[in-house]
Amino acid sequence: MAKAYINGTGCISPQDSINSQWFFDPVTPPSGDYYNAKEPSYKEFIAPNLLRRMGRAIKMGVAGANLALQQAGATKVDAIITGTGLGCFEDSERFLLAMLNNNEQFLTPTSFIQSTHNTVGSQIALIMKCHDYNFTYVHRGFSFESTLQDALMLFSEGKESVLVGGIEEHTPNFVELNRRAHKFKTYDPAIPFWKSTTPGIQMSEGAAFFVLGKHKTERSMATIEGVQTLYKPKSSDVILKKLSAFLDSHGLSLAQIDVCLMGFSSDVNFDVHLKELLPEIEKETVAAHFKHLSGEYHTASAFALWTATKLIEKQELPEVLAISDRKPSQIRHVLIINQYLGINYSFTLVSKC
């Protein structure tokens, strides 16, 4: 399968990731049991007549895509592929609540039109006047990984540039219901995620977009070498075997990975395989993590890819991401091992170009 050059990125997250200097500034993990995305002033990215109809997922997506396109210096792409676990949740909820509250009468079109999962990709296409391939993956914890796999296949088929992104938004009702179900817990900086003994996560939201190219340009920051997904692996041994085969298929071993970015969520039940895997990873390479900064959501792997790209671009592993005191001497290959709710596992290999 072809590889993809990352030529532009745009990330909206609970961090100040929209600021290009963020990685150099001291990064503080958020507090609480739910992290809202730090949203920019959307007027800078979206025309007011469009803005008034958009829910937050669409705004975050369009702004994230805009940032990535700006950075890549691109005005056109051959395909737009988005991934989302829950889609435009705010408008879905608004439409359904209006149905309930008004006895299924007086239903307005706007929230219905804006509620579908593919609204983000289609709004970006409308704004860019892109009439080419447009696809949205709604594959729970594999949603973003599916966009990458599709993009890599499109490059094999001859496409030159693809915009991919992962988007997630939540609503106060969703957060409240999950709190009542004891799904969340407050972040405790004193307990590292990989040492957590209690259930619960810090859920979150955000959008990360990438302009991918088939060919290297002067703006290329890194390459995506490959992506693999694993559904409900039975043990850490299974993951390790699959990982070895994945790296082998790219002519690499774990010892050649400079940083392994792991998707610990701080939930003792979901992290069980990654915890078992950690000593094996640390034997061969430098382990790091990211969800204490991003929070957990279906497409948190998009934040991980953005982080991996930054690590390669800056050739630096910030202390806040490190799991141990070890530092890589250089960063040529970053391996992302993500998991979502202990169900969806994925490997993404990102390399210096």
Place this chain on the structure above:
Amino acid sequence: MDALIEKLKGQIIEQLNLAEVKPEEINPDSPLFGEGLGLDSIDALELIVLLEKHYGIKIEDPKDGKTIFQSVRTMAEYIKSQGKS
């Protein structure tokens, strides 16, 4: 009539999420579509729902919409003519 026009302005702003627009900025005689507020066909559907929800008026023939939704004043006049104000 003036009170109804002011009430309508607030309802239009809320229904169409015109967060940037203040009621006093809406000229009751300016066109709602194209110029003026620059509304579009989706907004027309929202305005039909607004009339039904707040005033119990159902527009049976969509052709009537062109006359009714010319401006805030024509909307108010239509509501009044239906005895629903």
